[in-house]
Amino acid sequence: MLNIVVCVKAVPDPKEACNIKIDPNTKTLLRCDVPMVLNPLDKNAMEAALQLKAKFEARISVLSMGPPEAGNIVKECLALGADQGFLLTDPAFGGADAYATAFTLAKGIEKIGSYDVIFCGMASSDGSTEWVGPEIATFLDLPVVTLVKEIVDCDGASWKVKASVENGYRLMQVELPAVLTVTRELNTPRTLSFSGIIKARKKEIEQWGVDELGVARETVGLKGSPTIVSELHAQEENKRQAEMISGTRDEKADLLVQKLVDAGVL
Amino acid sequence: MIDFTFTEEQEMFRKAAREFAETQVAPHIDEMEKTGEVSDAVVKALGEAEMMAITIPEEYGGLGLGYTERLIAVEEISRVSVATGMMLQVFALGIEPIVKFGSEELKKKYLPGLAKGEKLSTTAVTEATGGSDPTGIRSAYKKEGDNFILNGRKCFITNSHIADTITVLAKDEENPKAFCAFVLDKDMAGWKATHKEHKVGMRGCNTGELAFENCEIPATQLLGEEGKGLRVTMAAIGDVGRGGMVGVALGLQAACLEESIKFANERILYGKPIAALQTIQNKLADLKIDLEAGRLLGYRAAAMQDKGQRSSNEFAVAKYYTTEACQRAAKMAVDIHGGYGCMEEYAVSRYLRDSYVVGPSAGTSDIMKVIIGRWVLS
Numbered sequence: 001m002l003n004i005v006v007c008v009k010a011v012p013d014p015k016e017a018c019n020i021k022i023d024p025n026t027k028t029l030l031r032c033d034v035p036m037v038l039n040p041l042d043k044n045a046m047e048a049a050l051q052l053k054a055k056f057e058a059r060i061s062v063l064s065m066g067p068p069e070a071g072n073i074v075k076e077c078l079a080l081g082a083d084q085g086f087l088l089t090d091p092a093f094g095g096a097d098a099y100a101t102a103f104t105l106a107k108g109i110e111k112i113g114s115y116d117v118i119f120c121g122m123a124s125s126d127g128s129t130e131w132v133g134p135e136i137a138t139f140l141d142l143p144v145v146t147l148v149k150e151i152v153d154c155d156g157a158s159w160k161v162k163a164s165v166e167n168g169y170r171l172m173q174v175e176l177p178a179v180l181t182v183t184r185e186l187n188t189p190r191t192l193s194f195s196g197i198i199k200a201r202k203k204e205i206e207q208w209g210v211d212e213l214g215v216a217r218e219t220v221g222l223k224g225s226p227t228i229v230s231e232l233h234a235q236e237e238n239k240r241q242a243e244m245i246s247g248t249r250d251e252k253a254d255l256l257v258q259k260l261v262d263a264g265v266l
Numbered sequence: 267m268i269d270f271t272f273t274e275e276q277e278m279f280r281k282a283a284r285e286f287a288e289t290q291v292a293p294h295i296d297e298m299e300k301t302g303e304v305s306d307a308v309v310k311a312l313g314e315a316e317m318m319a320i321t322i323p324e325e326y327g328g329l330g331l332g333y334t335e336r337l338i339a340v341e342e343i344s345r346v347s348v349a350t351g352m353m354l355q356v357f358a359l360g361i362e363p364i365v366k367f368g369s370e371e372l373k374k375k376y377l378p379g380l381a382k383g384e385k386l387s388t389t390a391v392t393e394a395t396g397g398s399d400p401t402g403i404r405s406a407y408k409k410e411g412d413n414f415i416l417n418g419r420k421c422f423i424t425n426s427h428i429a430d431t432i433t434v435l436a437k438d439e440e441n442p443k444a445f446c447a448f449v450l451d452k453d454m455a456g457w458k459a460t461h462k463e464h465k466v467g468m469r470g471c472n473t474g475e476l477a478f479e480n481c482e483i484p485a486t487q488l489l490g491e492e493g494k495g496l497r498v499t500m501a502a503i504g505d506v507g508r509g510g511m512v513g514v515a516l517g518l519q520a521a522c523l524e525e526s527i528k529f530a531n532e533r534i535l536y537g538k539p540i541a542a543l544q545t546i547q548n549k550l551a552d553l554k555i556d557l558e559a560g561r562l563l564g565y566r567a568a569a570m571q572d573k574g575q576r577s578s579n580e581f582a583v584a585k586y587y588t589t590e591a592c593q594r595a596a597k598m599a600v601d602i603h604g605g606y607g608c609m610e611e612y613a614v615s616r617y618l619r620d621s622y623v624v625g626p627s628a629g630t631s632d633i634m635k636v637i638i639g640r641w642v643l644s
Contacts, residue, residue: 072274079278191289192282194316194329194339197275242534 002058003114004049007105007136008042008077010070011126027232029126038073041121043189044182048119050081051187052154059083061115063108065093065101071205079192079200086112090209095222098127102135104220107213109140117159118179122147133181143178149185270562272338279335283342286315291347298349298470299616304428305470308350313383317343318357322365326377332572333505337513337564344517345524348620349471351517352627355510356424360387362502363433364449367490372449376431388425389433389507390476391499397422398633400496405478406439407446414446414488416456416481424627426474427459433489434478435499447495448487456481467619504578505571507628508585512564515588515624518617519560522595523553525614526602533604540602549598556591563587579641586634589624596621 012020012034021030038046049060062077064070065088074085088108096104109115118140120133130146137144149169150162157176162169164183174180210217218224245252245259260266272280290311298305312318320336322328336358344351357380364376364387379385396402405418416436420426430452438444450457456479463473490498527550530541540546567580599614600607607614625631 075274076278076281079282191285192278194279194282194320194331194335197278197282198329198331201275 002052002056003116004052004058004060005109005112005115005118006042006045006049006060006062006077006082007109007118007120007132008046008062008064008073009039009121009124010036010064010066010073011039011124013037014040014125022232022234027229029232036069036073038076039121039124039126041123041125041182041184043121044184044186045119045121046077046080046082047187047189048148048151048180048182050190052117053081055154059114061086061112063105063112064088065096065104065108067094068207071207074205075200076192078203078205079196080190081196083203085203085205087205087207088209088213089207090220092210092217092223093221095225096220097225097227098129098131099135099226100220100222100224102132103139103224104213104215105132106136106139107215108208109136111208111213116157116176118142118177120179120181122181122183130181133179137179140177140179143174144181145172145174145178146181148180148182151186272334276334276338279331280338280342282315283317283339284345286311286317287343287346287350290315291343291350295347295470295616298347299610302464302469304353304472308347308470309353309383309386309428312350312354312357316381316383317354318361318383318386319381321358322361322377322381326365326373327381328377329381332568333509334565334568334572337509337516337568340510340513341517341520344514345520346517347470348514348518348617348624349468351514352468352471352624353425355507355514356388357386358510359389359502359507360425360429360431360433362506363389363447363489363498366501367447367498368449369486371486372489376449380431385430386425386428387431387433388423388429389499389502390420390423390426391435391503392422393418393420398629400435400445400499401437401442403435403437405434405436407436407448407483408439410482412485414448414483414485416448416478416483418478419460420476420478422463422473423476424471424473426476427462427472432476433499433502434476435495436478438493441493444493445495445499446492447489447498448483449489450481450483450487454481454483465623467616467621467623469619503628505581508578508581508634509564509568509571511624511628512560512567512581512584512588514627515585515592516557516560516564518592518621518624519553519557519588519595522592522599522614522617523550523557525612525617526550526553526599529603529606529612529614533606546602549602553595553598556595560584560588560591579637582629582634582637582641585628586631586638589627590631592624593621 016034019034023030060082062082062085064074071087074087078085123130134144145163147164148161149164153160160173163172245255294305294308319328320331324330340351340355393403407414407416432450435447460477461475530546531539533540563584567577567584570577596618600618603614606612
């Protein structure tokens with residue numbers, strides 16, 4: 001039995017990015033008007049787990065940390081085919097940076113108990129630190145391969161994977177148990193199915209707080225975070241400018257090409 | 267207080283249907299528009315995604331879900347492709363009479379294949395002399411021993427050329443007040459799909475004629491009681507047909523609003539997006555008001571249907587409102603797009619063509635008003 005843990009995060013819907021506002025006082029995202037969705041790269045992580053389950057006898061545990069509403073994305077993963085879901089939710093977990101998040105998730109993984117491979121999306125679409133996966137590995141004292149774009153060989157306890165690097169990849173061999181963070185090149189995530197949603201009715205989500213994890217409040221959430229966001233700025237709206245090019249057809253083409261070269265596009 | 271919210275599970279069904287439509291249907295729209303033909307890939311994907319199985323009971327291989335879930339699915343698919351939403355809604359029209367009125371033998375014979383999408387279905391009521399008034403049909407049967415012999419023609423039948431199984435309504439040759447509804451297989455002799463229509467919109471959704479010539483139908487293929495077939499088809503059209511058209515219209519309304527918002531934010535006039543102009547905001551507000559009102563009417567009727575209450579009159583109101591609203595929405599969306607709205611590369615031109623096919627399907631607006639008028643006077 002291959003025990004797979006997939007760490008997932010609820011993020012503001014990237015399609016609604018233009019509606020995300022920043023609270024100027026707390027420097028946090030005002031998420032009330034933006035629906036929360038499963039982090040896009042975590043879908044690739046789920047798909048990797050589901051493909052392994054189709055190949056081997058495996059159990060997929062989905063783990064997330066967030067407010068109770070984040071249970072929706074855990075439920076979604078159960079509908080996709082995960083076997084059990086866990087949500088780490090407690091007011092004390094609020095305001096966690098990547099370090100405190102990874103620490104809490106690692107405690108959750110320890111409490112789940114059995115794990116051969118832990119999949120994480122390479123990054124979240126809101127925080128984008130890319131730290132959580134490697135930090136989970138650190139807390140659990142496991143090897144980690146980041147930016148996995150292909151699983152070449154997954155028979156046995158020693159896997160071969162391709163990890164993306166600029167202009168290529170590294171072929172890595174990793175001993176299980178291990179943490180793998182995945183890129184979108186790894187697979188094409190499946191979509192939800194109606195029958196999967198119906199099957200998920202019978203799958204419960206277990207919720208764990210500070211007490212269930214047995215961690216000190218000072219080690220989690222904002223209190224356990226060594227980093228703080230000192231400033232957060234919205235990207236300035238692009239001021240689009242149009243420039244009309246005149247001349248003969250050839251002149252216009254030459255001028256357009258030159259402008260694209262000057263802009264670094266060509 | 268009345269709870270107007272969808273359940274968490276229903277929201278997930280909506281998400282599933284939307285993801286399906288955007289990934290499995292959208293890539294085939296250009297081909298469907300160009301050829302006017304049904305996309306085999308889309309039909310296959312609909313089957314694989316269990317879209318035909320929604321209201322089929324679990325014991326016959328279906329999902330056993332309700333009409334609210336069906337409305338959600340039809341709306342979301344129509345938001346991307348009205349032609350595909352229409353095709354799906356009419357599959358259910360062929361399925362519902364078997365579920366509601368079929369013998370155990372017929373249910374076991376047809377429903378598992380229809381649920382998987384291995385077999386496709388439709389219903390055939392409309393003729394040149396009767397559709398909205400089904401008593402005006404001329405297709406007729408006579409009884410010979412245990413069999414029925416059917417002769418006649420049907421027109422404007424959605425899925426006419428792709429259906430493997432059809433529910434057909436005919437009247438008794440000797441008693442014009444007696445009707446029978448039969449379920450027919452594609453491989454039964456004596457009937458065939460003939461003329462294919464070329465519609466102004468909903469390209470990629472097949473519509474055509476059916477001809478029956480001495481078609482011999484075993485009595486075991488009868489749906490409901492002999493002579494009471496009108497009830498069978500009216501139950502399918504009244505609740506499922508109108509309900510499906512509400513879903514198609516709502517999807518189209520939502521698409522019109524989304525494309526209009528997108529264009530209004532991109533199109534610069536007087537140095538700013540046209541969304542900043544009150545005249546455009548007024549149109550967007552009208553689109554939103556119609557969509558919200560239509561959803562309340564449609565999903566209320568579906569909720570009643572799920573409770574087992576009669577909902578055909580409520581669906582008549584919702585069908586009237588939403589199909590009229592989708593025509594208004596498509597015109598407004600084209601207007602907001604200005605000259606671009608007349609170009610085929612902009613989806614709104616397709617929406618306008620589609621909206622005019624949505625109107626008369628499953629009963630024109632005038633017929634809906636006749637039904638609503640009778641309702642208020644009853």
